[in-house]
Amino acid sequence: MSYIRKIKADLDNYTGTERKIALYILQHIDSFKDCSSHSLASTLNIAQSSISKFAQKLGTRGFTDLKMLLIEENVRAKNAVKGKNLHTTIQSDDPCNVIAEKLISEKYNALRQTTEHINFGSFEKIINLIHSSQRIQITGIGGSALTAKDLAFKLLKIGYHVICEIDSHVQITVAQSLTKQDLQIVISYSGNKKEVLLAAKTAKANGAKIIAITSLAQNPLRDLADYILDTVSNEDEWRSSSISSRTAQNCITDLLFVSLLQLNDARSLSMIQRSRQLINKLE
Template sequence: MSPLLKIRSERDQMSAIERRIADFLLDNAHLLRDYSSQQLANALGISQSSVVKFSQKLGFKGYPDLKYSIGQAVARGDGGDEHVASEVRNDDPHAALAEDLWHLKAQAEAATRLINPPERIDAIAAAIQQAGKVFIIGLGEDGIPARAFATRLSMLGILTVHYVDAILMQAGVSSAAPGDVLLVFSEHGRQPALCQISRLFRERFGKVISVSRHTPNPLRAHADAALLVSAHDERRHIEPLLYQCALQHLLDLIFILLCDGNDDRRSQLDFNFERMQDLLDS
Protein backbone atom coordinates (compact mmCIF):
# COMPACT_ATOMS: atom_id res chain seq x y z
CA MET A 1 0.00 0.00 0.00
CA SER A 2 1.33 3.42 -0.92
CA PRO A 3 2.32 5.37 2.22
CA LEU A 4 0.99 8.57 0.63
CA LEU A 5 -2.35 6.93 -0.04
CA LYS A 6 -2.44 5.61 3.52
CA ILE A 7 -1.73 9.10 4.88
CA ARG A 8 -4.54 10.57 2.75
CA SER A 9 -7.06 7.97 3.85
CA GLU A 10 -6.26 8.30 7.57
CA ARG A 11 -5.83 12.08 7.70
CA ASP A 12 -9.33 12.74 9.07
CA GLN A 13 -8.63 10.54 12.08
CA MET A 14 -5.37 12.29 13.00
CA SER A 15 -4.67 14.85 15.69
CA ALA A 16 -3.91 18.47 14.77
CA ILE A 17 -0.14 17.92 14.93
CA GLU A 18 -0.39 14.70 12.94
CA ARG A 19 -2.41 16.48 10.24
CA ARG A 20 0.32 19.13 9.98
CA ILE A 21 2.91 16.41 9.44
CA ALA A 22 0.65 14.60 6.97
CA ASP A 23 -0.03 17.73 4.93
CA PHE A 24 3.68 18.54 4.78
CA LEU A 25 4.55 15.04 3.59
CA LEU A 26 1.82 15.08 0.94
CA ASP A 27 2.78 18.52 -0.34
CA ASN A 28 6.54 17.91 -0.31
CA ALA A 29 6.86 14.19 -0.98
CA HIS A 30 9.35 14.72 -3.83
CA LEU A 31 11.62 16.82 -1.55
CA LEU A 32 11.47 14.59 1.50
CA ARG A 33 14.83 12.94 0.82
CA ASP A 34 16.50 16.22 1.85
CA TYR A 35 14.80 16.30 5.28
CA SER A 36 15.94 14.51 8.40
CA SER A 37 13.39 13.96 11.17
CA GLN A 38 14.87 16.92 13.07
CA GLN A 39 14.74 19.19 10.02
CA LEU A 40 11.15 18.21 9.40
CA ALA A 41 10.31 18.90 13.04
CA ASN A 42 12.02 22.31 12.85
CA ALA A 43 10.13 23.20 9.66
CA LEU A 44 6.82 22.46 11.35
CA GLY A 45 7.72 23.83 14.78
CA ILE A 46 7.12 20.50 16.55
CA SER A 47 9.23 17.99 18.45
CA GLN A 48 11.30 15.32 16.74
CA SER A 49 9.51 12.68 18.80
CA SER A 50 6.20 13.73 17.19
CA VAL A 51 7.66 12.89 13.78
CA VAL A 52 8.89 9.52 15.02
CA LYS A 53 5.56 8.67 16.64
CA PHE A 54 3.73 9.69 13.47
CA SER A 55 5.88 7.30 11.44
CA GLN A 56 5.33 4.44 13.87
CA LYS A 57 1.60 5.04 13.97
CA LEU A 58 1.52 4.46 10.21
CA GLY A 59 3.19 1.09 10.74
CA PHE A 60 6.83 2.01 10.01
CA LYS A 61 9.82 1.34 12.26
CA GLY A 62 10.69 5.02 12.25
CA TYR A 63 11.01 8.13 10.11
CA PRO A 64 13.86 6.81 7.87
CA ASP A 65 11.69 3.83 6.96
CA LEU A 66 8.74 6.11 6.17
CA LYS A 67 10.94 8.47 4.14
CA TYR A 68 12.35 5.61 2.08
CA SER A 69 8.88 4.20 1.41
CA ILE A 70 7.58 7.61 0.29
CA GLY A 71 10.61 8.03 -1.97
CA GLN A 72 9.83 4.69 -3.61
CA ALA A 73 6.17 5.66 -4.05
CA VAL A 74 7.12 8.95 -5.69
CA ALA A 75 9.50 7.15 -8.05
CA ARG A 76 6.69 4.81 -9.07
CA GLY A 77 4.17 7.64 -9.36
CA ASP A 78 2.08 5.76 -6.82
CA GLY A 79 -0.30 7.98 -4.87
CA GLY A 80 1.85 11.09 -4.82
CA ASP A 81 1.00 14.61 -5.80
CA GLU A 82 3.05 14.46 -8.97
CA HIS A 83 0.48 14.36 -11.72
CA VAL A 84 0.61 11.66 -14.35
CA ALA A 85 2.46 12.87 -17.38
CA SER A 86 0.50 12.73 -20.61
CA GLU A 87 0.54 14.23 -24.02
CA VAL A 88 -1.52 17.39 -24.26
CA ARG A 89 -3.06 18.13 -27.59
CA ASN A 90 -2.08 21.55 -28.83
CA ASP A 91 -5.66 22.30 -29.80
CA ASP A 92 -7.15 21.22 -26.44
CA PRO A 93 -6.66 23.88 -23.73
CA HIS A 94 -8.57 21.75 -21.20
CA ALA A 95 -6.50 18.58 -21.48
CA ALA A 96 -4.18 19.35 -18.58
CA LEU A 97 -7.09 20.45 -16.39
CA ALA A 98 -9.03 17.29 -17.22
CA GLU A 99 -6.00 15.10 -16.52
CA ASP A 100 -5.45 16.80 -13.18
CA LEU A 101 -9.08 16.38 -12.15
CA TRP A 102 -9.13 12.74 -13.20
CA HIS A 103 -5.98 12.10 -11.19
CA LEU A 104 -7.50 13.69 -8.07
CA LYS A 105 -10.72 11.70 -8.46
CA ALA A 106 -8.74 8.47 -8.80
CA GLN A 107 -6.87 9.27 -5.58
CA ALA A 108 -10.13 9.96 -3.73
CA GLU A 109 -11.67 6.71 -4.98
CA ALA A 110 -8.61 4.68 -3.99
CA ALA A 111 -8.48 6.24 -0.51
CA THR A 112 -12.21 5.63 -0.06
CA ARG A 113 -11.82 1.98 -1.04
CA LEU A 114 -9.07 1.54 1.55
CA ILE A 115 -11.25 2.70 4.45
CA ASN A 116 -14.23 0.53 3.46
CA PRO A 117 -13.01 -3.08 3.82
CA PRO A 118 -14.65 -5.72 1.58
CA GLU A 119 -16.31 -7.47 4.51
CA ARG A 120 -18.09 -4.25 5.49
CA ILE A 121 -19.28 -3.64 1.92
CA ASP A 122 -20.49 -7.24 1.66
CA ALA A 123 -22.37 -6.96 4.97
CA ILE A 124 -24.10 -3.74 3.91
CA ALA A 125 -25.04 -5.18 0.51
CA ALA A 126 -26.43 -8.30 2.26
CA ALA A 127 -28.48 -6.16 4.68
CA ILE A 128 -30.03 -4.24 1.77
CA GLN A 129 -30.62 -7.46 -0.16
CA GLN A 130 -32.46 -9.07 2.74
CA ALA A 131 -34.37 -6.00 3.99
CA GLY A 132 -38.15 -5.93 3.88
CA LYS A 133 -37.98 -2.19 3.19
CA VAL A 134 -35.10 0.19 2.59
CA PHE A 135 -35.62 3.74 3.85
CA ILE A 136 -33.39 6.43 2.31
CA ILE A 137 -32.97 10.09 3.20
CA GLY A 138 -30.55 12.89 2.35
CA LEU A 139 -31.08 16.59 2.97
CA GLY A 140 -29.98 19.39 0.65
CA GLU A 141 -27.13 18.41 -1.65
CA ASP A 142 -26.96 15.00 0.05
CA GLY A 143 -30.40 14.35 -1.38
CA ILE A 144 -28.99 14.03 -4.93
CA PRO A 145 -27.04 10.75 -4.45
CA ALA A 146 -29.74 9.52 -2.03
CA ARG A 147 -32.46 9.89 -4.66
CA ALA A 148 -30.34 8.30 -7.38
CA PHE A 149 -29.55 5.28 -5.19
CA ALA A 150 -33.20 4.93 -4.15
CA THR A 151 -34.17 4.84 -7.83
CA ARG A 152 -31.62 2.12 -8.56
CA LEU A 153 -32.83 -0.02 -5.68
CA SER A 154 -36.42 0.36 -6.89
CA MET A 155 -35.35 -0.79 -10.37
CA LEU A 156 -34.06 -3.99 -8.72
CA GLY A 157 -37.47 -4.61 -7.17
CA ILE A 158 -36.37 -3.60 -3.66
CA LEU A 159 -39.15 -1.86 -1.75
CA THR A 160 -37.70 1.60 -1.19
CA VAL A 161 -39.09 4.43 0.96
CA HIS A 162 -37.38 7.68 -0.03
CA TYR A 163 -37.91 11.08 1.59
CA VAL A 164 -36.23 14.45 1.15
CA ASP A 165 -37.96 15.91 4.20
CA ALA A 166 -36.86 15.04 7.74
CA ILE A 167 -40.34 15.52 9.23
CA LEU A 168 -41.95 13.17 6.71
CA MET A 169 -39.22 10.59 7.26
CA GLN A 170 -39.71 10.81 11.00
CA ALA A 171 -43.34 9.87 10.44
CA GLY A 172 -42.41 7.27 7.83
CA VAL A 173 -40.12 5.30 10.14
CA SER A 174 -43.16 4.45 12.27
CA SER A 175 -43.81 1.71 9.69
CA ALA A 176 -40.29 0.27 10.04
CA ALA A 177 -39.98 -3.35 11.10
CA PRO A 178 -37.09 -5.51 12.34
CA GLY A 179 -34.72 -6.22 9.47
CA ASP A 180 -35.53 -3.02 7.59
CA VAL A 181 -32.64 -0.76 6.62
CA LEU A 182 -32.25 3.02 6.82
CA LEU A 183 -29.60 4.69 4.64
CA VAL A 184 -28.81 8.20 5.87
CA PHE A 185 -26.80 10.40 3.50
CA SER A 186 -25.01 13.29 5.22
CA GLU A 187 -21.56 14.45 4.12
CA HIS A 188 -20.62 15.85 7.52
CA GLY A 189 -23.10 13.88 9.65
CA ARG A 190 -24.07 16.76 11.90
CA GLN A 191 -27.81 17.29 11.30
CA PRO A 192 -29.62 16.68 14.62
CA ALA A 193 -32.83 15.73 12.76
CA LEU A 194 -31.09 12.85 11.00
CA CYS A 195 -29.59 11.63 14.26
CA GLN A 196 -33.06 11.68 15.80
CA ILE A 197 -34.50 9.70 12.88
CA SER A 198 -31.68 7.17 13.18
CA ARG A 199 -32.34 6.74 16.89
CA LEU A 200 -36.07 6.19 16.29
CA PHE A 201 -35.33 3.68 13.54
CA ARG A 202 -33.05 1.64 15.77
CA GLU A 203 -35.75 1.62 18.45
CA ARG A 204 -37.87 -0.30 15.95
CA PHE A 205 -34.99 -2.78 15.55
CA GLY A 206 -34.07 -1.58 12.08
CA LYS A 207 -30.47 -1.33 10.85
CA VAL A 208 -29.06 2.18 10.28
CA ILE A 209 -26.31 2.75 7.71
CA SER A 210 -24.72 6.20 7.65
CA VAL A 211 -23.10 7.59 4.51
CA SER A 212 -20.66 10.40 5.33
CA ARG A 213 -17.08 11.62 5.27
CA HIS A 214 -14.41 9.68 7.11
CA THR A 215 -14.62 11.94 10.15
CA PRO A 216 -15.96 11.43 13.67
CA ASN A 217 -19.54 12.74 13.58
CA PRO A 218 -22.78 12.31 15.57
CA LEU A 219 -24.55 10.44 12.78
CA ARG A 220 -21.98 7.62 12.78
CA ALA A 221 -22.54 7.22 16.52
CA HIS A 222 -26.21 6.42 15.81
CA ALA A 223 -25.45 3.96 12.98
CA ASP A 224 -24.98 0.20 12.98
CA ALA A 225 -22.68 0.42 9.96
CA ALA A 226 -21.02 3.23 8.02
CA LEU A 227 -20.06 3.90 4.43
CA LEU A 228 -17.12 6.30 4.56
CA VAL A 229 -15.76 8.69 1.95
CA SER A 230 -12.24 10.14 1.89
CA ALA A 231 -11.83 13.11 -0.46
CA HIS A 232 -9.64 16.13 0.24
CA ASP A 233 -8.49 19.24 -1.56
CA GLU A 234 -7.67 22.72 -0.29
CA ARG A 235 -9.75 24.28 -3.08
CA ARG A 236 -13.37 24.60 -2.01
CA HIS A 237 -14.71 24.23 -5.53
CA ILE A 238 -12.76 20.99 -6.09
CA GLU A 239 -13.27 19.09 -2.83
CA PRO A 240 -17.06 18.55 -3.27
CA LEU A 241 -16.42 17.14 -6.74
CA LEU A 242 -13.99 14.60 -5.31
CA TYR A 243 -16.45 13.66 -2.56
CA GLN A 244 -19.29 13.13 -5.02
CA CYS A 245 -17.11 11.07 -7.35
CA ALA A 246 -15.75 8.79 -4.60
CA LEU A 247 -19.23 8.38 -3.09
CA GLN A 248 -20.75 7.49 -6.45
CA HIS A 249 -18.10 4.85 -7.06
CA LEU A 250 -18.80 3.34 -3.63
CA LEU A 251 -22.55 3.21 -4.30
CA ASP A 252 -21.95 1.75 -7.76
CA LEU A 253 -19.94 -1.06 -6.17
CA ILE A 254 -22.80 -1.93 -3.81
CA PHE A 255 -25.29 -1.79 -6.69
CA ILE A 256 -23.21 -4.25 -8.72
CA LEU A 257 -22.99 -6.60 -5.71
CA LEU A 258 -26.78 -6.49 -5.41
CA CYS A 259 -27.15 -7.32 -9.11
CA ASP A 260 -24.55 -10.09 -9.17
CA GLY A 261 -25.75 -11.63 -5.91
CA ASN A 262 -29.34 -12.28 -7.00
CA ASP A 263 -30.49 -13.44 -10.43
CA ASP A 264 -34.09 -12.45 -9.69
CA ARG A 265 -33.01 -8.89 -8.91
CA ARG A 266 -31.09 -8.67 -12.17
CA SER A 267 -34.05 -10.06 -14.10
CA GLN A 268 -36.29 -7.47 -12.47
CA LEU A 269 -33.86 -4.76 -13.49
CA ASP A 270 -33.88 -5.95 -17.11
CA PHE A 271 -37.67 -6.07 -17.09
CA ASN A 272 -37.95 -2.54 -15.69
CA PHE A 273 -35.49 -1.20 -18.26
CA GLU A 274 -37.50 -2.78 -21.08
CA ARG A 275 -40.76 -1.41 -19.68
CA MET A 276 -39.28 2.08 -19.40
CA GLN A 277 -38.04 1.87 -22.98
CA ASP A 278 -41.52 0.84 -24.16
CA LEU A 279 -43.00 3.89 -22.45
CA LEU A 280 -40.40 6.15 -24.07
CA ASP A 281 -41.06 4.66 -27.49
CA SER A 282 -44.84 4.85 -27.27
Protein backbone atom coordinates in the same frame (compact mmCIF):
# COMPACT_ATOMS: atom_id res chain seq x y z
CA MET B 1 -10.26 14.68 1.89
CA SER B 2 -8.99 17.64 3.93
CA TYR B 3 -6.21 16.30 6.13
CA ILE B 4 -6.05 19.54 8.11
CA ARG B 5 -9.77 19.33 8.82
CA LYS B 6 -9.51 15.62 9.70
CA ILE B 7 -6.69 16.32 12.17
CA LYS B 8 -8.80 19.03 13.80
CA ALA B 9 -11.93 16.88 13.88
CA ASP B 10 -10.20 13.92 15.53
CA LEU B 11 -8.23 15.83 18.19
CA ASP B 12 -10.36 14.54 21.06
CA ASN B 13 -9.95 10.92 19.92
CA TYR B 14 -6.14 10.84 19.72
CA THR B 15 -3.77 9.29 22.22
CA GLY B 16 -1.47 11.65 24.12
CA THR B 17 1.37 11.17 21.63
CA GLU B 18 -0.92 11.52 18.61
CA ARG B 19 -2.39 14.72 20.03
CA LYS B 20 1.11 16.20 20.48
CA ILE B 21 1.87 15.49 16.81
CA ALA B 22 -1.50 16.83 15.64
CA LEU B 23 -1.23 20.07 17.60
CA TYR B 24 2.32 20.67 16.36
CA ILE B 25 1.22 20.21 12.75
CA LEU B 26 -1.73 22.58 13.15
CA GLN B 27 0.38 25.22 14.88
CA HIS B 28 3.29 25.04 12.41
CA ILE B 29 1.51 24.33 9.13
CA ASP B 30 3.06 27.35 7.39
CA SER B 31 6.61 26.15 8.11
CA PHE B 32 5.91 22.44 7.87
CA LYS B 33 7.85 22.02 4.61
CA ASP B 34 11.13 22.38 6.54
CA CYS B 35 10.19 19.63 8.98
CA SER B 36 11.45 16.05 8.86
CA SER B 37 10.19 13.08 10.86
CA HIS B 38 13.52 13.02 12.70
CA SER B 39 13.40 16.72 13.65
CA LEU B 40 9.73 16.45 14.63
CA ALA B 41 10.43 13.43 16.83
CA SER B 42 13.30 15.30 18.48
CA THR B 43 11.22 18.44 19.04
CA LEU B 44 8.33 16.51 20.58
CA ASN B 45 10.57 14.03 22.41
CA ILE B 46 8.76 11.03 20.96
CA ALA B 47 9.74 7.98 18.90
CA GLN B 48 10.13 8.55 15.16
CA SER B 49 7.97 5.47 14.55
CA SER B 50 5.05 7.24 16.30
CA ILE B 51 5.10 9.89 13.58
CA SER B 52 4.99 7.29 10.82
CA LYS B 53 2.10 5.50 12.54
CA PHE B 54 0.22 8.79 12.90
CA ALA B 55 0.63 9.53 9.19
CA GLN B 56 -0.58 6.05 8.27
CA LYS B 57 -3.55 6.40 10.61
CA LEU B 58 -4.62 9.40 8.54
CA GLY B 59 -4.59 7.22 5.44
CA THR B 60 -1.25 8.25 3.91
CA ARG B 61 1.76 6.08 3.10
CA GLY B 62 4.01 7.78 5.64
CA PHE B 63 5.28 11.08 6.99
CA THR B 64 6.72 12.37 3.71
CA ASP B 65 3.45 11.65 1.90
CA LEU B 66 1.44 13.37 4.64
CA LYS B 67 3.77 16.38 4.65
CA MET B 68 3.42 16.93 0.91
CA LEU B 69 -0.38 16.60 1.09
CA LEU B 70 -0.57 19.08 3.98
CA ILE B 71 1.68 21.59 2.19
CA GLU B 72 -0.41 21.35 -0.98
CA GLU B 73 -3.63 21.70 1.00
CA ASN B 74 -2.31 24.74 2.87
CA VAL B 75 -1.32 26.44 -0.40
CA ARG B 76 -4.80 25.75 -1.83
CA ALA B 77 -6.39 27.28 1.23
CA LYS B 78 -4.28 30.44 0.98
CA ASN B 79 -4.99 30.78 -2.74
CA ALA B 80 -8.69 30.34 -2.11
CA VAL B 81 -8.65 33.18 0.41
CA LYS B 82 -7.01 35.35 -2.24
CA GLY B 83 -9.75 34.39 -4.70
CA LYS B 84 -7.52 32.32 -7.00
CA ASN B 85 -9.21 28.95 -6.50
CA LEU B 86 -12.45 28.00 -8.19
CA HIS B 87 -12.50 24.48 -6.78
CA THR B 88 -9.78 22.58 -4.85
CA THR B 89 -6.69 22.75 -7.15
CA ILE B 90 -8.49 24.46 -10.06
CA GLN B 91 -7.36 28.05 -10.50
CA SER B 92 -9.41 30.90 -11.93
CA ASP B 93 -6.97 31.29 -14.85
CA ASP B 94 -6.70 27.57 -15.76
CA PRO B 95 -7.58 26.79 -19.42
CA CYS B 96 -10.37 24.28 -20.03
CA ASN B 97 -8.02 21.41 -20.92
CA VAL B 98 -6.14 21.85 -17.63
CA ILE B 99 -9.43 21.98 -15.71
CA ALA B 100 -10.49 18.75 -17.42
CA GLU B 101 -7.25 17.00 -16.43
CA LYS B 102 -7.49 18.23 -12.84
CA LEU B 103 -11.08 17.03 -12.57
CA ILE B 104 -10.12 13.60 -13.96
CA SER B 105 -7.30 13.36 -11.43
CA GLU B 106 -9.55 14.48 -8.56
CA LYS B 107 -12.27 11.96 -9.43
CA TYR B 108 -9.79 9.11 -10.01
CA ASN B 109 -8.13 9.73 -6.63
CA ALA B 110 -11.53 9.71 -4.92
CA LEU B 111 -12.42 6.38 -6.57
CA ARG B 112 -9.05 4.77 -5.86
CA GLN B 113 -8.74 5.92 -2.24
CA THR B 114 -12.35 5.06 -1.43
CA THR B 115 -11.95 1.55 -2.85
CA GLU B 116 -8.72 1.02 -0.93
CA HIS B 117 -10.47 1.86 2.34
CA ILE B 118 -13.23 -0.73 1.95
CA ASN B 119 -13.20 -3.55 4.51
CA PHE B 120 -14.67 -6.26 2.29
CA GLY B 121 -15.42 -8.57 5.20
CA SER B 122 -17.69 -5.90 6.67
CA PHE B 123 -18.96 -5.05 3.18
CA GLU B 124 -20.29 -8.59 2.68
CA LYS B 125 -22.18 -8.34 5.98
CA ILE B 126 -23.71 -5.08 4.77
CA ILE B 127 -24.83 -6.70 1.51
CA ASN B 128 -26.53 -9.52 3.42
CA LEU B 129 -28.16 -7.02 5.78
CA ILE B 130 -29.59 -4.98 2.90
CA HIS B 131 -30.79 -8.14 1.19
CA SER B 132 -32.58 -9.43 4.28
CA SER B 133 -34.18 -6.14 5.35
CA GLN B 134 -37.92 -5.70 5.00
CA ARG B 135 -37.77 -1.98 4.16
CA ILE B 136 -34.81 0.23 3.31
CA GLN B 137 -34.87 3.97 3.89
CA ILE B 138 -32.15 5.98 2.18
CA THR B 139 -31.52 9.51 3.45
CA GLY B 140 -29.33 12.43 2.44
CA ILE B 141 -29.58 16.17 1.91
CA GLY B 142 -27.96 18.53 -0.58
CA GLY B 143 -25.51 16.81 -2.92
CA SER B 144 -25.84 13.57 -0.94
CA ALA B 145 -29.57 13.51 -1.75
CA LEU B 146 -28.67 13.04 -5.42
CA THR B 147 -26.60 9.99 -4.54
CA ALA B 148 -29.42 8.73 -2.30
CA LYS B 149 -31.99 9.02 -5.10
CA ASP B 150 -29.69 7.26 -7.56
CA LEU B 151 -29.12 4.32 -5.19
CA ALA B 152 -32.84 4.12 -4.38
CA PHE B 153 -33.77 3.93 -8.07
CA LYS B 154 -31.23 1.19 -8.72
CA LEU B 155 -32.39 -0.92 -5.77
CA LEU B 156 -36.04 -0.46 -6.74
CA LYS B 157 -35.21 -1.78 -10.21
CA ILE B 158 -34.07 -5.09 -8.74
CA GLY B 159 -36.95 -5.55 -6.35
CA TYR B 160 -35.98 -4.02 -3.01
CA HIS B 161 -38.56 -2.10 -0.96
CA VAL B 162 -36.89 1.31 -0.82
CA ILE B 163 -38.12 4.64 0.52
CA CYS B 164 -36.16 7.76 -0.41
CA GLU B 165 -37.70 11.17 0.24
CA ILE B 166 -35.68 14.37 -0.22
CA ASP B 167 -37.68 16.51 2.21
CA SER B 168 -36.01 16.28 5.63
CA HIS B 169 -39.34 16.42 7.49
CA VAL B 170 -40.61 13.45 5.50
CA GLN B 171 -37.35 11.61 6.11
CA ILE B 172 -37.87 11.93 9.86
CA THR B 173 -41.52 10.85 9.54
CA VAL B 174 -40.50 7.74 7.60
CA ALA B 175 -37.69 7.02 10.08
CA GLN B 176 -40.14 6.86 13.00
CA SER B 177 -42.09 4.14 11.20
CA LEU B 178 -39.08 1.82 10.78
CA THR B 179 -38.76 -1.35 12.86
CA LYS B 180 -36.04 -3.84 13.75
CA GLN B 181 -36.77 -5.63 10.46
CA ASP B 182 -35.87 -2.46 8.55
CA LEU B 183 -32.71 -0.62 7.59
CA GLN B 184 -31.67 2.99 7.10
CA ILE B 185 -28.80 3.94 4.79
CA VAL B 186 -27.56 7.45 5.59
CA ILE B 187 -25.42 9.29 3.03
CA SER B 188 -23.60 12.33 4.42
CA TYR B 189 -19.99 13.27 3.68
CA SER B 190 -19.71 15.58 6.71
CA GLY B 191 -21.72 13.28 8.98
CA ASN B 192 -22.93 16.21 11.07
CA LYS B 193 -26.10 17.46 9.33
CA LYS B 194 -28.77 17.73 12.01
CA GLU B 195 -31.55 16.61 9.66
CA VAL B 196 -30.03 13.23 8.80
CA LEU B 197 -28.78 12.75 12.35
CA LEU B 198 -32.30 13.17 13.77
CA ALA B 199 -33.67 10.72 11.20
CA ALA B 200 -30.90 8.24 12.08
CA LYS B 201 -31.46 8.59 15.83
CA THR B 202 -35.19 8.09 15.32
CA ALA B 203 -34.70 4.94 13.21
CA LYS B 204 -32.13 3.51 15.62
CA ALA B 205 -34.44 4.09 18.60
CA ASN B 206 -37.01 1.89 16.83
CA GLY B 207 -34.50 -0.92 16.37
CA ALA B 208 -33.59 -0.33 12.72
CA LYS B 209 -29.96 -0.89 11.71
CA ILE B 210 -28.02 2.12 10.42
CA ILE B 211 -25.48 2.05 7.57
CA ALA B 212 -23.50 5.28 7.22
CA ILE B 213 -21.78 6.31 4.00
CA THR B 214 -19.55 9.11 5.25
CA SER B 215 -16.04 10.57 5.34
CA LEU B 216 -13.12 9.27 7.38
CA ALA B 217 -13.26 12.18 9.81
CA GLN B 218 -14.76 11.41 13.20
CA ASN B 219 -18.33 12.70 13.20
CA PRO B 220 -21.67 12.11 15.00
CA LEU B 221 -23.00 9.88 12.21
CA ARG B 222 -20.11 7.44 12.62
CA ASP B 223 -20.96 7.15 16.32
CA LEU B 224 -24.61 6.34 15.52
CA ALA B 225 -24.04 3.81 12.74
CA ASP B 226 -23.99 0.04 13.08
CA TYR B 227 -21.94 -0.22 9.87
CA ILE B 228 -19.76 2.38 8.17
CA LEU B 229 -18.68 2.69 4.54
CA ASP B 230 -15.90 5.27 4.20
CA THR B 231 -15.77 7.78 1.38
CA VAL B 232 -12.44 9.48 0.71
CA SER B 233 -12.17 12.80 -1.09
CA ASN B 234 -9.60 15.58 -1.29
CA GLU B 235 -12.31 18.23 -1.19
CA ASP B 236 -12.20 20.62 1.72
CA GLU B 237 -13.83 23.85 2.82
CA TRP B 238 -12.56 25.56 -0.35
CA ARG B 239 -14.58 23.37 -2.71
CA SER B 240 -17.19 25.06 -4.91
CA SER B 241 -19.31 21.91 -5.17
CA SER B 242 -19.36 18.31 -3.93
CA ILE B 243 -17.64 16.90 -7.01
CA SER B 244 -15.14 14.32 -5.79
CA SER B 245 -17.03 13.62 -2.55
CA ARG B 246 -20.08 12.64 -4.62
CA THR B 247 -17.80 10.60 -6.88
CA ALA B 248 -16.62 8.73 -3.77
CA GLN B 249 -20.21 8.21 -2.64
CA ASN B 250 -21.23 6.89 -6.06
CA CYS B 251 -18.27 4.50 -5.94
CA ILE B 252 -19.75 2.93 -2.80
CA THR B 253 -23.38 2.97 -3.92
CA ASP B 254 -22.59 1.49 -7.34
CA LEU B 255 -20.63 -1.28 -5.65
CA LEU B 256 -23.60 -1.95 -3.36
CA PHE B 257 -25.92 -2.15 -6.35
CA VAL B 258 -23.75 -4.50 -8.41
CA SER B 259 -23.09 -6.74 -5.38
CA LEU B 260 -26.83 -7.02 -4.71
CA LEU B 261 -27.43 -7.61 -8.40
CA GLN B 262 -24.92 -10.47 -8.27
CA LEU B 263 -26.54 -11.93 -5.14
CA ASN B 264 -29.74 -12.75 -7.01
CA ASP B 265 -28.68 -12.22 -10.59
CA ALA B 266 -31.33 -14.19 -12.47
CA ARG B 267 -34.28 -12.52 -10.73
CA SER B 268 -32.67 -9.07 -10.74
CA LEU B 269 -31.73 -9.17 -14.42
CA SER B 270 -35.23 -10.37 -15.24
CA MET B 271 -36.71 -7.39 -13.38
CA ILE B 272 -34.41 -4.94 -15.17
CA GLN B 273 -35.40 -6.45 -18.53
CA ARG B 274 -39.10 -6.30 -17.64
CA SER B 275 -38.76 -2.66 -16.57
CA ARG B 276 -37.06 -1.84 -19.85
CA GLN B 277 -39.83 -3.53 -21.84
CA LEU B 278 -42.53 -1.60 -19.97
CA ILE B 279 -40.76 1.72 -20.48
CA ASN B 280 -40.33 0.97 -24.18
CA LYS B 281 -44.13 0.86 -24.48
CA LEU B 282 -44.14 4.60 -23.82
CA GLU B 283 -42.22 5.31 -27.04
